[in-house]
Amino acid sequence: MELIQFGLFGPEEGSGIINILFYIIFIGFMLFGQKIMILQTVWRCEAQLVKIKKWDNQASELMFKKIKQKTKKPVTKEIKQNVRNFMEFFISSPVDIDPFGIVKKLEHVMNRSENKFNHFIEKIVPKLKKEDKKDVKFATMGAMGVHQVYKILNHLIITLRKTSNMQIMLILQMYMPMLTKMAKSNLIATKAFLDNIPVGDAIGPYIAAKMKTKKGVELDKDILVSKEKIAGKTVYIMKAQGPGSALGKMGDAIEKLHKKEKIDYMITIDAAGKMEGEKTGSVAEGVGVMMGGIGVERSKIEDVGVKNDIPIDGIVVKMKSEEASIPIKKEVFDASALVIEKINNLVKESDAKKILVIGVGNTCGIGNCQSELNDLKEKMIPIWKKQKKKELEEKKKRKSLVYKIFGSPDEDDEDLGF
Structure with missing residues (x-):
């Protein structure tokens, strides 16, 4: 009787060997597939970790280079060590089990954090100009962002190696691209702040400055407001004081202005995150306070609006989250013309007599009025x-x-x- 061979691809010669190889690979994958995937993930993530570590060191070196340039003195080992130590600084958020009073708790913690940063900057560069100190402070925040991303990824990779946990592997695969972009954008932000270059988040202050014919008065710490006339109406325009990096405490300033001038309409301008498919620099209108961050200043502005029945509208310029901390893109910069046109229309259509326009965001590299933007x-x-x-x-x-x-x-x- 003639024997018939059954192989993977038919009775051709050599198919038995192919069958054997196929089963060996199949069994090997069943036994070691998870380990192979974990090793591949670790290998790819470690390659990125080396790069992020390099960025971490580069962010600190950018700071040392700028300090040397501004002070015209070599950076001492003590200053370098102080900077590296401060990279470990963190904020413990207050207890929010009972939400009543949480804003005041947050404000207390954030005020203390700001004092710590200011003290640190005074310690390492006491003789720098006020505006330069602000830039170094925000550059420190950018460098801390790179350092924290490095620490998170390093922790996850070591944990994955120790435990071979599939869930941790999936977390790394999902978050690795986003964390890499976050680290890169923080490094770019560090350089931008040190060089006093406007970032994407500066679009609000830029539009406010573009509408101001004069610098105005300092209503609160780092907050300027000027009185303008638009369409025959009194319009107050507010922004953080530049061109040094600053956000300012908008909430307190608005409360003071309202007590004095009785504002009856507010318009906020800020950068906002865009969805995939939307164009960078696209403009959208909405209602409410357009402001990011932890929420303290936003809450204060909303309180003023609620207590005094003041309508609040907002206009945002959209961009990717990482574009908010890199040098402002041309599409975002050019969107200012459309935003100003929309503000003018809102002012004309409103029945309010005293209107407040608020340019929200970091005013790094942005002057305080039209003449300072030339x-x-x-x-x-x-x-x-x-x-x-x-x-x-x-x-x-x-x-x-x-x-x-x-x-x-x-x-x-x-x-x-x-």
Whole structure:
């Protein structure tokens, strides 16, 4: 009787060997597949961790370089050690089991945090100008952001190695691209603050300054307000004092202004996160206080509105979350014209007699009125050219097979973009 061989691909010669190899691979994958996936994840994440560690060191070095440039003195070992020690600074959020009074608790903690930062800056660069100290303070925050991302990823990778836990592996795979972008944007923000370059979050203060014909008066710490006339109505325009990096305490300033002038309509302007598919620089209108952050200043503004029955509208300029902390993009910068047009329309259509326009955001690199913005566009043009070139390179990379297999071009990009 003729024997018939049954193989994976039929009775051809050699199919038995193919069968054996197939079963060996299949059994091997069943036994070691999870371990292989974990090792692959660890390998890829460790490659990114090396890069983020480099960015962590680079952020500190950028600070040391700027301090040396501004003080015209070498940076001592003591200053370097103080900076590295301060990278471990953290804030413990207050208990919120009982939500009553949580805003005051948060404000107390944040005030203490700000005092700590100010004391640290006075300690390492006591002779720097006020505006330069503000820039160094926010640059320190950017450097701390890079350091914290590094620590989180390092913790997850070590834990995954120790436990071989699939859930941790999935967390790393999901969050690795986002955390890498976050670390990169914080590094870029560090350099931007040190160089006094406006970031995406500065769009609110920029629009406010563009509408101000004069600097105005300091109503509260780091908060300026000027009285303007638009469509025959009295309009107060408020922003943080620049061009140094500052956010200011908008809530207290608005409360003081209302007690004095009886504001009956408020318009807030800020940057906002966009969804995938939306264009950077697109503009949207809404109601309520357009303001991010922990919520203390926003709560105070809402309290003023609620207690005095003041309608509050808002206009936002949309961008990616990482674009808020990198040098302001041309699309965002150019959106200011449309925002001002919308503000003017809101003022004309309103029955209010005294209106407050609030430019929310970090005022790094932004002057306080029209005359202080004359050189800003020229300053930004070389940066916009580099950003455009980088975008074109990324589009090209996205079409490549390497990108489709290994992920985002951001993961392999060392250029800070300016």
